[in-house]
Amino acid sequence: MSGSVVEHASKQYRKRTNQVEGWLERVQLELQEVQNILQKGEQEIQKKCLGGWCPRNCYSSCKLVDEIPVDKTVGMDSILNEVWRCLDGHQVRIIGMYGLGGVGKTTLLKKLNNKFIDKRHGFDVVIWVTVSKEVNLVGIQEVIRHKLQIPDETWEKKTDEHSRATEICRSLSGKRFVLLLDDLWERIDLRNMGVPDLSYHQNGSKIVFTTRSEDVCHSMDAAVKKFEVKEFAETVAKECKGLPLALITIGRAMSNRRTPEEWRYAINTLQSHPSEFADMESKDHMIRKDELIDLWIVEGILHNYGLNDTRDAGEFIIRSLKHACLLEKVGDSDDFVKMHDVLRDMAM
Known part of the structure; x- marks a missing residue:
């Protein structure tokens, strides 16, 4: 049999029947319809992610944390690392940091916020809220919902604080979040804000807040951290007696000092001639509590x-x-107390 005959016979054998051609056309149409459905589905998923409704992490559409400008600081690394370890663990859910105004609580919270930018962690979103003395619940809820990207059309349907809290809680419940609350003056009911109860919402979410009152820390059932500006060195903190004014004065004088020799000289000066540092003279005075109460009477x-x-x-x-x-x-x-000289000057 010649080659041409074989080729002709082979072509005849492979020729499709009309029935097969029809079946293949239907298959192609079905495949195209499936592809269209998949494409529409992906578009819907993207829309929901952009609206903050997606239960998975949408890093491409939702920014995890907004960087906050903060001045360069000295002496906060140990406290910052301690708080970070609490965030990384499972034992502590709420952390409260208290101390006098001006010692650096807000600065530390800002540095903690920015630490999420370049540190590995498993959180879905970090939310910063400034509370202040006059609590504005509507404003707080507005800040949280913008961070969660709850759509305007959904939010506008929620006409009262309770329904908005329910919407925030629904959105947060699907996320492992960190809520940073700056400047609490009194206990705040997290449920009114829409924050899930972390006793039941046990997915590792955390709350960190700053306050001037230890009582606020206890009322919020928080792990308490008293904030002191102290990591120039343990010796320097001891010589300054833990007084914020002394620490600030030394910090200003030593802000551009980097060598161990300079710090040793500063310590020797504090121990032998503390008045050589401006404004270091002490004006505080201890008083017996019974005497103080008698004076009040x-x-x-x-x-x-x-x-x-x-x-x-x-x-x-x-x-x-x-x-x-x-x-x-x-x-x-426990028989004696004293007032810091800065507070006394302010009172006078």
Whole structure:
């Protein structure tokens, strides 16, 4: 059999019947329809992600954390690392940092916020909210919903704080989040904001806040961290007696010092001639608590209390002032207190 005959016979054998041709055409149409469905589905997924409705992490459409400008600082690394370890662990869910105004609590919280930018972690979103003394719940909810990218059309249907809190809670419940609350003056009900109860929402979400009052930390069931500006060196902090004014003064004087020799000289100067550092003279003075309460009674400050309750009221006020960092304990004794000279000057 010649080659041409074989080729002709082969072509005849491979020739498709009309039935096969029809079947193949239907298959191609079905495949095209499937492809169109898949493409539409992907478009819908992208829309939902952009609207903040996607249950998975949409890093391409939702920015994890907004960087906050912060000045260069000295002496916060140890505290920052300690708080970060708490965020990385499972034992602590709420962290409260308290201390006098101006010691650097907000700065530390900003540095913590920015640390999420270049550190490996498993959080889906980091939310910063400034609370302040006059709590504006509507404004707080607005900040949170913008970060969660809840659509305007959905948000506008929520006409009261409760329904908006429910919407925020629904969105947060699908995420492992960090909520940073700056400047709490009193206990705030997280449920009114829309924040899930972390006792039940056990996916590793965390809340960190700053306050001037230790009582606020306890009322929020937080792990408490008292904030001190201290990592120039343990010796320097000891010589400054932990006083913010002294630490700030030394920090300003030593801000451009980098060598161990310079720091050793500063420590020697503090130990031998502390007055050589400007404004380092001490003006605070300890006073016995009983004497302080007696003075309050004479001044009529405790006149609203009965005779038997007056001293108890005085003790309660002193404890409250100590928790708010307005009075300081003297050594290991509970019999004496003192006021920082900065606060005394402000009062005068």
